[in-house]
Amino acid sequence: MSTKPSRGELTDSDSENPSEELTEVVCLESDLQDGQMMEVEVGHHGVLLTRSGGKYSAIGNQCTHYGAPLSKGFISGNRVRCPWHGSCFNVHTGDLEEYPGIDCLPCHKVHIQNSKVYVSINKKTLRQEKRIKRMGTAVPGVTHTVLLLGGGAASLSCAETLRQENFGGRIIMVTREDLLPYDKTRLSKVMNVESDSILMRRMEFFHQYDIEVWLRKEALSVDTDKKTVTFDDGSVQSYDQLLISTGCRAKGLDVPGMNLGNIKMLETPEDARQIHAACTGSDVVLVGTSFVGMEVASYLTDKASSITVIGSSEMPYQNTLGPEIGKLTMTMLIERNVKFYMNDSVTEIRGVNGKVKEVVLKSGKVIPAEVLIVGIGTMPNSEYLKDSKIQMTSKNFVKVDKYMHTNVPDVFCGGDLAMFPLAIAKNRMINIGHWQMAQAQGRIVALNMLNKTTELNSVPFYWTVLVGKTIRYTGYGEGYTELVIKGQFEDRKFLALYIKDEEVIAAAGLNFDPAVSAVAERLATGKVITKDEAQSDDLSWLQLS
Incomplete structure (x- = not known):
């Protein structure tokens, strides 16, 4: 999915032309309670209808980041949060309120007549799923x-x-x-x-x-x-x-042989293309079980002839997602024939004709390698x-x-x-x-x-994709002392809530949308999620689809 608009963009000024409109009845006034949302169709076009503070609003239903259906996200107060990557939009205006999306959503007119809810879409903007917020330009003579x-x-x-x-x-x-x-x-x-x-x-x-x-x-x-x-x-x-x-x-390895050919680090699109080309049909060794290292290993599972991953900890993501999820991610890749050597490190890289031939580990193991990819962190x-x-x-x-x-x-x-x-x-x-x-x-x-004094209060949100499955994460879990699990690791459908000082400080989820976005929104509004609430069987606060 590319971040470029699939069906064109509009700017704020485009959306104000009251020319021909398409109006349809989308539901009865009683169909939505306050704080609820649903997808409706106007001219075969998906629209997000919300009811917040007693007011009906209609905005685009496709997140401007990667096109997720916002109706499957999390609504709280005047904003909806995307189920996939946590972008937030104001339900009344469609304006972007939290990244990673960069564009706003089109906003449509709503009116109620005889207990029926009508949505009107400007025909000119029917096909446009993104709206660029109004922006100024440079002013002649301003030298700042x-x-x-x-x-x-x-x-x-x-x-x-x-x-x-x-x-x-x-x-x-x-x-x-x-x-x-x-x-x-x-x-x-x-x-x-x-x-x-x-x-x-x-x-x-x-x-x-x-x-x-x-x-x-x-x-x-x-x-x-x-x-x-x-x-x-x-x-x-x-x-x-x-x-x-x-x-x-990217940090390099400080070992003999690091100057040989076919040693790759991922920083630019050109690096990515070179890794793709060099690894196709080759024996690949990957050093590092960081997010980048594991994603590259996952990407290459159906391309390289063999993949070996070397990690310095006992499990991947040991200090971020924790050993339980680390073990699951390792299993997901082992099922795709990826070999792991954990609690180990590279001591030497040996080559022939100026190219990598094998990698020597601290444990004494020698692994054949035609390509070596280093993903051990950054500086x-x-x-x-x-x-x-x-x-x-x-x-x-x-x-x-x-x-x-x-x-x-x-x-x-x-x-x-x-x-x-x-x-x-x-x-x-x-x-x-x-x-x-x-x-x-x-x-x-x-x-x-611009002297518009504003503090940073965003809640971290990130995601990683392994063998086609996306693990989402929000918060800051370092120093957590307990993990509460909803669902099952074995079923690959779970929400992990990280607890410290009797409250939730972070969450990770797989196939459990929009739970991670729900936690992100709770953290963002400052409403504490207690350990008791996390352990309770009542999951209604997660708005699970």
């Missing part, structure tokens, strides 16, 4: 410059939010990649990917809203006194406000900040407060590089490399750049 270092999720959402909030100055996004911002979450899931199909926005979009994008350009140093950034081509750019969001890069791209006044942690992440400010005025940081206070974890300083959190942080940066 916002410089965005990095071309990922945080930079893009920062740029878009600035324009949505009518910032009229100059916006420059600088990336060392040769591509416009793209959906990185796809790389380990669909590896033979065409770069064009995963772009978040096309060049016309950046032109239309006066967002300059400089490709193939890397920052070498930042002078926060002079407010300048020096780049690798010798150019210097001054800024009024700066966002640092240059992310992280921050922050070397260029070493001589600046920007405060970093001992591991070279950039420290920010809940407004995403660094210690230096007018300098912000977001995305995988940021060490930030997480609201739902009692403002504990953490670093998480989630796509949706990077997007949320970029938005918070933009608002605070």
Whole structure:
């Protein structure tokens, strides 16, 4: 599924033309109670009808992220949360309220007559499932410059939010990649990917809203006194406000033989395509049971001639999803003939004719390998900040407060590089490399750049796809002491609730929609889910479909 619109997009200004409308009776007024929703059809077009605060509303039913049916999601107050990846939309306006989606939904007119509910759709917008929020452009004579270092999720959402909030100055996004911002979450899931199909926005979009994008350009140093950034081509750019969001890069193995051919790390679409090509019909060894490592192993199960995974812990995801789910994911891949060597590590890579031939493990095992893929985690791209006044942690992440400010005025940081206070974890300083959190942080940066004081309060939400099954996760489970399970691991249909200090701090689910979104929404509204509620047999609060 690509993030590009399947049937065109409309902008806010398009949807206000009251030209020909298609109106149909969709239900009786009594069919929906307050706080309920359902999918209805108008002109063979799916519409989400909701009733909230006594008011009927109608918006598009397909999530603008990957097209999930929102009617199968979770409704709470004035918003609906997508069952698949946690995007949120206002039920009255269709406006996006939480990422990873980036577009709003079309909003339709509703009226009630003789106890019947009528929905009217503008024929012109019938086929359009996405709506771009109204955005301004640069205003001649406004010289205020916002410089965005990095071309990922945080930079893009920062740029878009600035324009949505009518910032009229100059916006420059600088990336060392040769591509416009793209959906990185796809790389380990669909590896033979065409770069064009995963772009978040096309060049016309950046032109239309006066967002300059400089490709193939890397920052070498930042002078926060002079407010300048020096780049690798010798150019210097001054800024009024700066966002640092240059992310992280893959860590290599520190062992002999790492310079041999056919050793791969996944960072770009080109890497993904090369891995796909090199692994087809080959003996593949994968080091690391991270989300990326396991997804790549899963993707290759029907392509490589053999796959061996080497992990340093006892189970995959031991410290994130926990050993129980780790064991299940391992079983799912073992059923597809993936071999695991856990509690082990690589000590040497041996080659012949400059290419990998075998991998030597600490345990003494020697494994034949034609391709070696390394997925053992990441390191921050922050070397260029070493001589600046920007405060970093001992591991070279950039420290920010809940407004995403660094210690230096007018300098912000977001995305995988940021060490930030997480609201739902009692403002504990953490670093998480989630796509949706990077997007949320970029938005918070933009608002605070414009002095619209806003705190980061998003709840982490991510997902991983293994052998065609999606495990969803929300919250922050580190330090959990107990696991409450609904459903059955054996049936591959479950919800795991992570408990700490007698309350739920995170949840993971498989084939249990929209339960993970329900937990995310509860965490987001600050309503505690007690251990007693988690253990109760009453599951009505999860709105299971």
